[in-house]
Amino acid sequence: MNKNLEKLFKIAQKEERIILGLMSGTSLDGLDMALCKFKGAGLSTSVEILHFETCPYENSFKEAIKQVFSKKTVDLELLCLLNAQIAKQHAEIINQTLKKWGYTSNDVDAIASHGQTVYHAPKIKHQLNNYPDATLQIGDGDHIAHLTGIITLSDFRQKSIAAGGEGAPLAVYGDYLLFAHQEIDRILLNIGGIANFTYLPAKRKAENIFSTDVGPGNTILDHFMMQKFNLYFDEDAKYAKKGSLNHDLLEALLADNFFTKPVPKSTGPEHFNLAYLNDAQQKSNTSHLKEEDVLATLCEFTALGIAKAIQENISVSGEIEILISGGGMHNPLLVERLIHHLPGLTFINMQEVLGINPDAKEALLFALLANETLCGQPDGYNFQNQEKLPKISMGKLSFPE
Numbered sequence: 001m002n003k004n005l006e007k008l009f010k011i012a013q014k015e016e017r018i019i020l021g022l023m024s025g026t027s028l029d030g031l032d033m034a035l036c037k038f039k040g041a042g043l044s045t046s047v048e049i050l051h052f053e054t055c056p057y058e059n060s061f062k063e064a065i066k067q068v069f070s071k072k073t074v075d076l077e078l079l080c081l082l083n084a085q086i087a088k089q090h091a092e093i094i095n096q097t098l099k100k101w102g103y104t105s106n107d108v109d110a111i112a113s114h115g116q117t118v119y120h121a122p123k124i125k126h127q128l129n130n131y132p133d134a135t136l137q138i139g140d141g142d143h144i145a146h147l148t149g150i151i152t153l154s155d156f157r158q159k160s161i162a163a164g165g166e167g168a169p170l171a172v173y174g175d176y177l178l179f180a181h182q183e184i185d186r187i188l189l190n191i192g193g194i195a196n197f198t199y200l201p202a203k204r205k206a207e208n209i210f211s212t213d214v215g216p217g218n219t220i221l222d223h224f225m226m227q228k229f230n231l232y233f234d235e236d237a238k239y240a241k242k243g244s245l246n247h248d249l250l251e252a253l254l255a256d257n258f259f260t261k262p263v264p265k266s267t268g269p270e271h272f273n274l275a276y277l278n279d280a281q282q283k284s285n286t287s288h289l290k291e292e293d294v295l296a297t298l299c300e301f302t303a304l305g306i307a308k309a310i311q312e313n314i315s316v317s318g319e320i321e322i323l324i325s326g327g328g329m330h331n332p333l334l335v336e337r338l339i340h341h342l343p344g345l346t347f348i349n350m351q352e353v354l355g356i357n358p359d360a361k362e363a364l365l366f367a368l369l370a371n372e373t374l375c376g377q378p379d380g381y382n383f384q385n386q387e388k389l390p391k392i393s394m395g396k397l398s399f400p401e
């Protein structure tokens with residue numbers, strides 16, 4: 001047997017697997033790394049986060065990525081170079097961080113690399129009848145495997161598209177395995193650059209589960225902060241808290257077809273960006289607003305977009321718990337407005353109740369997808385209404401040699 005396949009075979013049969021999950025999202029703030037210990041797979045998965053860290057990107061690296069990020073026209077050579085360069089940077093960060101944590105490459109069974117999304121183009125975005133849904137994540141897995149010496153799984157979104165999905169969100173499978181509750185319906189809300197949630201009915205009723213993007217999380221807020229204050233984000237909503245909500249602008253921001261499209265759906269900063277804000281300001285005659293008022297209105301827009309998507313798609317009659325993750329959970333104004341607009345829901349702290357660091361959640365979910373790719377048996381799990389469950393999106397395999 002080929003020695004790489006032999007190694008994989010051994011990893012799949014191990015009682016415990018150590019997998020490093022990597023996530024670098026649309027906010028371009030840095031690389032999230034969650035070193036996870038898995039036992040089992042499928043519904044008997046148990047996982048412990050051994051270490052978690054976000055390594056912030058250098059500003060020059062952020063700026064290089066921004067030159068191709070969610071742009072319709074780019075320098076093709078730069079895109080090609082970044083595919084290798086992002087992988088190289090990620091590999092360097094991994095090697096340094098593992099060393100700091102006291103691990104060698106031999107201690108880690110696999111890396112699960114999300115890659116850097118540079119363009120997300122579901123049909124609802126590109127509207128070209130002859131083309132399928134599409135998405136592009138760069139930071140090549142072969143480079144990561146070669147430079148770290150660790151088997152790497154990457155590019156998880158293409159399988160979802162090949163199977164008729166939109167390539168996002170992918171959280172649903174891991175959310176289902178890790179967070180579903182026997183008696184209580186749960187909503188797992190992630191507020192990153194884009195906000196998305198997974199609805200998990202009690203008793204794992206597969207027919208009602210779904211996961212969807214709901215619109216912007218922090219993306220327009222962040223871009224506006226950069227444009228007006230040369231800051232990457234509004235830390236603790238310091239600026240937004242000084243502003244007042246403008247109802248005309250809010251209404252114009254909410255008047256977009258994306259919000260009326262049925263779930264599940266996906267989106268990205270290709271749609272929700274500064275041009276989107278400018279357009280809403282022009283339509284509502286609010287281009288003169290103070291920056292702080294725009295920020296306060298954007299926080300309300302994000303909170304209301306999320307709340308409406310929940311209220312319109314989930315019957316909020318019995319007890320429902322909501323667990324928030326993603327950088328937006330650290331924005332106090334955004335969270336306050338969300339609690340205000342969702343009075344029927346019980347807000348639960350993921351760390352306190354489940355012992356899972358919400359900042360590590362997305363990186364953990366990709367580690368879980370790698371665990372399933374390596375040793376899961378989705379057809380053998382005997383899930384209720386299995387055919388109604390979203391299919392697991394497997395990653396591509398890269399070997400160090």
Ligand SMILES: Nc1ncnc2c1ncn2[C@@H]1O[C@H](COP(=O)(O)OP(=O)(O)OP(=O)(O)O)[C@@H](O)[C@H]1O
Nearest residue numbers: 025026027192193194218233235236326327330331
């Ligand atoms: N203390 C804070 N105050 C306000 N906002 C914050 C704070 N901490 C983080 N954020 C917001 O969270 C963002 C980072 O979020 P996160 O890391 O979840 O995004 P991401 O993973 O890149 O996004 P996505 O999940 O959409 O791909 C920051 O850019 C900022 O807008």
Ligand SMILES: CC(=O)N[C@H]1[C@@H]2OC[C@@H](O2)[C@@H](O)[C@@H]1O[C@H](C)C(=O)O
Nearest residue numbers: 117120168169170171192194196362
């Ligand atoms: C194309 C892409 O990278 N989408 C991300 C992004 O970040 C949040 C939201 O937009 C979600 O669609 C997705 O990530 C999560 C992890 C997902 O696929 O479930």
